[in-house]
Amino acid sequence: MTQPLSGVRVVDLTRILSGPFCTALLGDMGADVVKIEPPGDGDPVRTNGAIIEGMSWYFAAFNRNKRSVSLDLRSEAGRETLARLLKKADVLVENFRPGVLAKMGFDEERLRQINPRLITASINGYGSTGPYVERPAFDFVIQAMSGFMSTNGTADGEPLRSGPPVTDLVAGLYCAFGIVSALQARNNTGRGQRVEASMMDGIISLFAYLASDHLATGVVPRRAGNHHPIAAPYGLFTASDGELAVAPSTEVILRRFLRVLGMEGVLEDPRFSSNALRMQNHAALDALINARMEGESRQAWMDRLNAAGVPCGLVQDVGEALSDPQVLHREMVVDVEHPGHGTVRMLGFPVKLSETPCRMRHPAPDHGAHTEEVLAEWCGEDRPRAGGP
Amino acid sequence: MTQPLSGVRVVDLTRILSGPFCTALLGDMGADVVKIEPPGDGDPVRTNGAIIEGMSWYFAAFNRNKRSVSLDLRSEAGRETLARLLKKADVLVENFRPGVLAKMGFDEERLRQINPRLITASINGYGSTGPYVERPAFDFVIQAMSGFMSTNGTADGEPLRSGPPVTDLVAGLYCAFGIVSALQARNNTGRGQRVEASMMDGIISLFAYLASDHLATGVVPRRAGNHHPIAAPYGLFTASDGELAVAPSTEVILRRFLRVLGMEGVLEDPRFSSNALRMQNHAALDALINARMEGESRQAWMDRLNAAGVPCGLVQDVGEALSDPQVLHREMVVDVEHPGHGTVRMLGFPVKLSETPCRMRHPAPDHGAHTEEVLAEWCGEDRPRAGGP
Numbered sequence: 001m002t003q004p005l006s007g008v009r010v011v012d013l014t015r016i017l018s019g020p021f022c023t024a025l026l027g028d029m030g031a032d033v034v035k036i037e038p039p040g041d042g043d044p045v046r047t048n049g050a051i052i053e054g055m056s057w058y059f060a061a062f063n064r065n066k067r068s069v070s071l072d073l074r075s076e077a078g079r080e081t082l083a084r085l086l087k088k089a090d091v092l093v094e095n096f097r098p099g100v101l102a103k104m105g106f107d108e109e110r111l112r113q114i115n116p117r118l119i120t121a122s123i124n125g126y127g128s129t130g131p132y133v134e135r136p137a138f139d140f141v142i143q144a145m146s147g148f149m150s151t152n153g154t155a156d157g158e159p160l161r162s163g164p165p166v167t168d169l170v171a172g173l174y175c176a177f178g179i180v181s182a183l184q185a186r187n188n189t190g191r192g193q194r195v196e197a198s199m200m201d202g203i204i205s206l207f208a209y210l211a212s213d214h215l216a217t218g219v220v221p222r223r224a225g226n227h228h229p230i231a232a233p234y235g236l237f238t239a240s241d242g243e244l245a246v247a248p249s250t251e252v253i254l255r256r257f258l259r260v261l262g263m264e265g266v267l268e269d270p271r272f273s274s275n276a277l278r279m280q281n282h283a284a285l286d287a288l289i290n291a292r293m294e295g296e297s298r299q300a301w302m303d304r305l306n307a308a309g310v311p312c313g314l315v316q317d318v319g320e321a322l323s324d325p326q327v328l329h330r331e332m333v334v335d336v337e338h339p340g341h342g343t344v345r346m347l348g349f350p351v352k353l354s355e356t357p358c359r360m361r362h363p364a365p366d367h368g369a370h371t372e373e374v375l376a377e378w379c380g381e382d383r384p385r386a387g388g389p
Numbered sequence: 390m391t392q393p394l395s396g397v398r399v400v401d402l403t404r405i406l407s408g409p410f411c412t413a414l415l416g417d418m419g420a421d422v423v424k425i426e427p428p429g430d431g432d433p434v435r436t437n438g439a440i441i442e443g444m445s446w447y448f449a450a451f452n453r454n455k456r457s458v459s460l461d462l463r464s465e466a467g468r469e470t471l472a473r474l475l476k477k478a479d480v481l482v483e484n485f486r487p488g489v490l491a492k493m494g495f496d497e498e499r500l501r502q503i504n505p506r507l508i509t510a511s512i513n514g515y516g517s518t519g520p521y522v523e524r525p526a527f528d529f530v531i532q533a534m535s536g537f538m539s540t541n542g543t544a545d546g547e548p549l550r551s552g553p554p555v556t557d558l559v560a561g562l563y564c565a566f567g568i569v570s571a572l573q574a575r576n577n578t579g580r581g582q583r584v585e586a587s588m589m590d591g592i593i594s595l596f597a598y599l600a601s602d603h604l605a606t607g608v609v610p611r612r613a614g615n616h617h618p619i620a621a622p623y624g625l626f627t628a629s630d631g632e633l634a635v636a637p638s639t640e641v642i643l644r645r646f647l648r649v650l651g652m653e654g655v656l657e658d659p660r661f662s663s664n665a666l667r668m669q670n671h672a673a674l675d676a677l678i679n680a681r682m683e684g685e686s687r688q689a690w691m692d693r694l695n696a697a698g699v700p701c702g703l704v705q706d707v708g709e710a711l712s713d714p715q716v717l718h719r720e721m722v723v724d725v726e727h728p729g730h731g732t733v734r735m736l737g738f739p740v741k742l743s744e745t746p747c748r749m750r751h752p753a754p755d756h757g758a759h760t761e762e763v764l765a766e767w768c769g770e771d772r773p774r775a776g777g778p
Contacts, residue, residue, distance in 0.1 A: 050602045058601040129719075140623070144705065150706040153552075162555075163539075166555065180566065183573060185391070193742055194742070200719075204739070208410075212735065213439045306523070313531070313533040317539040319607070330519060352567075
């Protein structure tokens with residue numbers, strides 16, 4: 001069975017998170033991803049997070065569907081081998097700080113000379129040009145600089161980073177989208193090009209109406225916790241056994257919500273007769289709703305609200321979410337055999353294709369496990385000597 | 390100049406946010422996106438958010454590079470016209486609740502009959518199969534159900550949704566990645582297929598080490614505010630004129646940070662001599678660091694820390710971020726002329742391609758502005774009558 005990127009050769013110089021996520025997405029789509037790791041410890045994530053039977057499950061998740069080649073890019077021999085691999089590659093992906101790859105002797109001009117069909121992709125913090133090009137970046141810092149944190153948190157609390165490191169992952173996903181688009185362009189032009197995704201550009205692009213309303217009015221969006229900035233009631237409500245998230249985003253859905261509660265009458269109350277008034281008096285309205293909801297369980301309300309078409313949900317923790325029947329049904333948690341390291345449980349594929357789906361072709365590789373194999377396969381007779389150990 | 394998706398025809402049945410974001414990404418890459426809107430008000434976002442000279446800037450941002458065709462899909466004539474358009478299309482994108490399109494008469498089998506090369510893409514809340522298929526979804530609810538909220542917030546506060554509606558946008562971005570991958574697959578197979586991205590699958594896929602560590606250990610990740618779950622010091626610190634985000638994620642970077650502060654000696658202090666001890670006594674360590682940082686301005690510290698390679702940044706609000714010199718340099722804020730509605734300022738392109746870049750080809754369309762034009766272009770002699778007004 002072929003996959004969308006079957007036959008596409010990716011030289012993967014990335015490390016840690018944003019880059020390996022991007023190349024895992026390409027590998028899941030069928031690309032032949034060769035992860036180049038320095039001799040010694042290799043990708044630092046190999047020793048990060050929980051390690052079972054010698055395998056970091058964090059590393060395993062983000063390096064599935066890749067092979068590992070050990071190459072010392074600080075040595076001339078290693079760099080020569082890299083050049084030979086690039087000659088046979090379709091895509092190069094790196095997440096060094098801007099300029100690092102050029103200092104190793106691989107600037108854009110040299111890459112074009114080595115292989116004019118090569119797509120060269122970079123994932124970085126702020127972009128490879130501009131006043132901040134020299135600054136080191138990190139998810140937390142990009143969350144602060146981008147404005148994301150300023151909108152995340154409660155009105156009376158401090159600006160907060162998000163739980164997961166979203167700026168890394170969003171940049172990796174954008175880069176994967178850019179790379180596949182550049183492959184599509186190459187079908188017409190015959191030439192490669194440079195693709196770039198930055199953590200800063202990526203996270204800003206997710207601001208949606210927070211950005212458009214600010215640009216239109218100059219008003220700066222503020223943190224609003226779980227309250228909706230423009231609708232009430234909205235947020236977390238308290239059933240007999242815990243909290244329920246309810247999002248009646250329109251007047252129609254609000255009426256359905258109140259009907260399920262048997263509280264349609266509150267719209268006659270002069271304190272709650274318009275959205276503007278409800279926003280103003282939301283604490284009083286929330287108290288009335290909570291008083292009603294406390295009489296029954298979360299599940300009882302969930303069943304009725306879902307049946308009535310009112311978006312609602314439990315506030316699940318990560319353990320509950322990853323054992324949720326819907327999440328399991330969607331195969332978003334999968335078990336992968338890692339010879340020598342047992343079975344690793346990891347997240348599944350977030351995008352589903354019916355005919356050429358994402359597949360688990362290989363587990364994450366041991367460090368340098370495919371050095372000889374890849375050099376023989378890609379470079380054949382012209383097989384170089386690895387610069388690694 | 391051709392773009393990666395030049396010549397790719399997209400029939401866009403999406404509305405509100407996740408779908409229009411996906412098709413805007415395709416349009417930015419050069420696809421010919423035809424937005425089908427019902428007669429009357431059209432996409433509800435046309436009347437949402439700040440409106441200037443009759444144009445919602447929220448609508449304008451998410452519907453650039455599209456044309457609008459008014460079509461009443463509740464009428465037989467409208468559905469026939471849709472079928473004729475689909476015959477000439479490469480991609481169909483919709484973000485209805487699962488089953489709605491089939492109820493209109495366009496199930497997968499009929500779509501395959503109409504056009505076997507058609508890629509049919511769906512963006513939805515929980516996926517189109519499984520126990521939650523009937524549930525209405527909404528960003529806030531998916532944030533709750535997915536576990537995202539459980540990790541977002543402070544240790545002593547409630548679970549919080551993120552500021553921006555990230556689950557909508559991430560699902561739209563995954564769908565765009567899936568569609569371009571399916572186009573790539575079609576180059577080999579000659580056939581279309583179904584692509585699906587759900588908000589729930591998408592946001593879970595961003596959990597990174599929160600997911601892998603949980604799956605490995607069974608330990609449930611908790612909210613940690615701006616503190617790093619496994620390193621201290623880390624977070625917001627107080628300079629003379631405000632807060633600074635500092636992320637010394639490794640021992641090497643921590644030493645650089647302390648050197649800039651002139652505080653390397655604290656590592657000799659038995660309370661702070663290992664990361665585990667620093668985690669335990671982080672309040673005392675933060676107080677020492679703040680006492681030192683309060684002596685100088687944010688900018689003074691930023692200059693020194695960046696020069697020393699310590700990731701750090703200001704906590705900018707959305708207004709500051711969207712006028713940040715780096716963000717402007719990257720053209721992440723652009724002005725687009727909208728004839729009849731003045732100039733609309735919106736976010737730029739988050740992924741940069743050097744040879745076939747994203748471009749602003751058209752402003753967001755007036756409702757139904759291209760009904761005749763598109764039917765003539767795509768269906769020619771065989772031009773159907775629009776079901777719309």
